[in-house]
Amino acid sequence: MEQHHEQHGHQQREQHEQHGHQQHGQHAHGAAGGPVSWGTAARATLHCLTGCAIGEVLGMIIGTALGWGNVQTMILAIVLAFFFGYALTLRGILAAGVDLRTAIRVALAADTLSIAVMELIDNGVIALWPGAMDAHLSDPLFWIVLAIALAAAFVITTPVNKWMIGRGKGHAVVHQYHH
Numbered sequence: 001m002e003q004h005h006e007q008h009g010h011q012q013r014e015q016h017e018q019h020g021h022q023q024h025g026q027h028a029h030g031a032a033g034g035p036v037s038w039g040t041a042a043r044a045t046l047h048c049l050t051g052c053a054i055g056e057v058l059g060m061i062i063g064t065a066l067g068w069g070n071v072q073t074m075i076l077a078i079v080l081a082f083f084f085g086y087a088l089t090l091r092g093i094l095a096a097g098v099d100l101r102t103a104i105r106v107a108l109a110a111d112t113l114s115i116a117v118m119e120l121i122d123n124g125v126i127a128l129w130p131g132a133m134d135a136h137l138s139d140p141l142f143w144i145v146l147a148i149a150l151a152a153a154f155v156i157t158t159p160v161n162k163w164m165i166g167r168g169k170g171h172a173v174v175h176q177y178h179h
Contacts, residue, residue: 035166036162036165036166038158038162040162040165041158041159041161041162041165042158044114044161044165045114045118045154045157045158045161046154047088047089048085048111048114048115048118048157048161049118049150049153049154049157050084050088051081051083051084051085051086051087051088051089051111051115052081052084052085052115052118052119052122052150052153053081053150054080054081054084055077055078055079055080055081055082055083055084055085056077056078056080056081056122056146056150057077057146058077058080058084059073059074059076059077059078059079059080059081060073060077060137060142060146061137062076063076063077064136064137070133070134074123074126074127077123078119078123081115081118081119081122082115082119085111085114085115085118086104086107086108086111086115089106089107089110089111090103090104090107093106093107113160113164114157114160114161114164117153117156117157117160118153118154118157119153121149121152121153121156121157122149122150122152122153123149124149125145125148125149125152125153126145126146126149129145129148129149132145
């Protein structure tokens with residue numbers, strides 16, 4: 001009888017450990033929905049922020065070099081932010097052996113809302129900051145406001161990504177292809 005209780009207890013521990021491992025996988029990546037850590041959300045946001053920052057800076061450099069006005073330069077910066085945000089995601093998905101058509105669909109699903117929120121916040125801060133729109137690349141104000149704008153975009157977009165990943169959307173879709 002005692003051996004039966006030990007065996008039953010062992011089986012319950014194994015089931016608990018397996019269940020705990022399954023939950024850990026869901027918590028860490030959020031691919032199946034459910035609770036998502038702030039660290040996971042922050043990493044997804046940082047990924048988007050990298051592409052956005054590359055596009056923003058490149059757009060501003062090109063617009064300034066070509067002597068474009070503020071509106072044209074901002075539009076170029078936003079277009080390039082989306083391009084580089086998607087490109088970084090595509091690179092990882094394609095490296096996992098996914099075909100281009102599927103990779104594009106996954107990147108669009110994963111990044112569109114995140115990049116849109118990030119761009120809205122980032123460009124909103126720049127547009128509303130006195131003198132920022134007229135600051136040149138050699139002006140410290142340009143770089144200070146850009147850093148503040150990107151930091152604000154990161155802080156505000158991280159909860160959006162946490163919410164999306166927790167529902168199996170956003171970067172949760174990308175995680176399916178990384179394993």
